[in-house]
Amino acid sequence: MRRWLLDLLVCPHCVGEQALTLAVDWAMDDEIIDGSLECPHCRAKWPVRDGVPRFVGAAQDYCGNFGFQWQHWKGLQIDRLSGHCLSETRFLADSGWEPEWIRDKLILDCGCGAGRFTDIAAKHGARVVSVDLSAAVNACRDNTMVWDGRVQPIQASLFDLPLRKDAFDGIFCMGVIQHTPDPERLMRTLPAQMKPGGRLAYNFYEADFWPKLQVVKYTLRLITPHLPTDWTLALCRGLVAGLFPLSRALSGIRKVRIINHFLPICSSHDASLSRDQQYAWTLLDTFDWYGPRHEIRQKHTDVAALLQQCGLRNIHSRPGLAVAEKPQSDQG
Structure with missing residues (x-):
């Protein structure tokens, strides 16, 4: 855990923003490897283990499949490790954030997985707090160690963030909302950060x-x-082994490639990926279809209306995406 994170951490249980105290068992330079965090008010205590503050127990983790998924395919979607730019292209297009704007900002990644988009924000000069409920934070930690301490993973619930409000310049939550038990509550909660x-x-x-x-x-x-x-995983391996050759062939025929949408696998045939990478992405995304406990879809118009109710401005939405800004304090 980087020491700069301590200024952002608060007790997720206490009313108000109760700062936490840190006990260090093992540190290397500016990083606490093992230790504990404690609330001096309610005396709740959480471990810091392998450089990651852990604010959840096994009973709270309803998405263990993602912990497995992102440790099993740890580097597959990391541009820097796989020789493509798909994650960067998607992140910049979906967020609408300019690389120049990202530099030196404090960013919150909500549901970081293996750090696919955290890595892009850090590449463009941001300091990033990356939160995930599952053990995927371990993969995120490993994948983002190269960024000179500017990335800090936290294992915590997005519904009970141990972080100060009004602290972050930017927040993104990509590919996560539908897999939570209460998407509306989550989308109303995050703007306060x-x-x-x-x-x-x-x-x-x-x-x-x-x-x-x-x-x-x-x-x-x-x-x-x-x-x-x-x-x-065995089911997904069988489905992909049987159907990937068909989906790859169909993807090359413009008038019939729509058939892939009806297959029970999540085909990935981007031309920038090798055949083996396409196969691996298809297996990963197919597992991502079938593993999650929750899949609760949203209408983008409803999400835009919700963000307006939260007092946000400059709201834009299209299918599967909504972006907004928090007004400056002097704008009410």
Whole structure:
């Protein structure tokens, strides 16, 4: 844990913003490797283990599949490690943030996974606090060590963030909202973490007609969230092994590639990826379809209305995406 994080940490249980005290068991230079954090008011205590503050226990982790997923495919979607720029392209396009704006900002990544988008924000000069409920934070830590202490993963619930309000210049939550038990509550909670003038980006599954057409996928999803992780992975391996050659062939034929949307695998055939990378991405994304306990879709117009109710401005939305800004304090 980087020492600069301590100024941002507060007790997630106490009313008000109660600062935490730090006990260090093992440190290297500016990083606390092992230790503990304690609230002097309620006496709640949390470990710092392997450089990551841990504010959740196993009973609170409803998304253990993601912990497995992002440690199993730890570097696959990290541009810097895989020789592509897909994550950077998506991050900049979805957030609408200019690289020049990102530099020197304090950014909150909500649901960081293996650090796919954290890595891009850090690349462009931001200091990033990366939060995930699952053990995926370990993969994020490993993937982002190169950024000279500007990235700090935290294992915590997005519904009970141990972080000061009005602290962050930018917040993004990409590919996560639909997998939480209460998306509306989450989307209402996060804007409070932004400074006046801060920017927000939400990416989510759009509530549209596609689920009605993906009959096999949603029939399987009646079962797969309740299976052991290794069973779900075995199912996904079988589906991808059988259907990837077909989906890859169809992807090259313009008039029939839409058929891929009806297959029970999440095909990934970007031309910048090798065949082996396409196969790995397809397996990863297919597991990402079938593993999560929750898949709760949103209409982008409803998300935009919600952000307006939260007092945000400059709101723009399109299917699967909403961005907004928090007004400057003198704008009310």
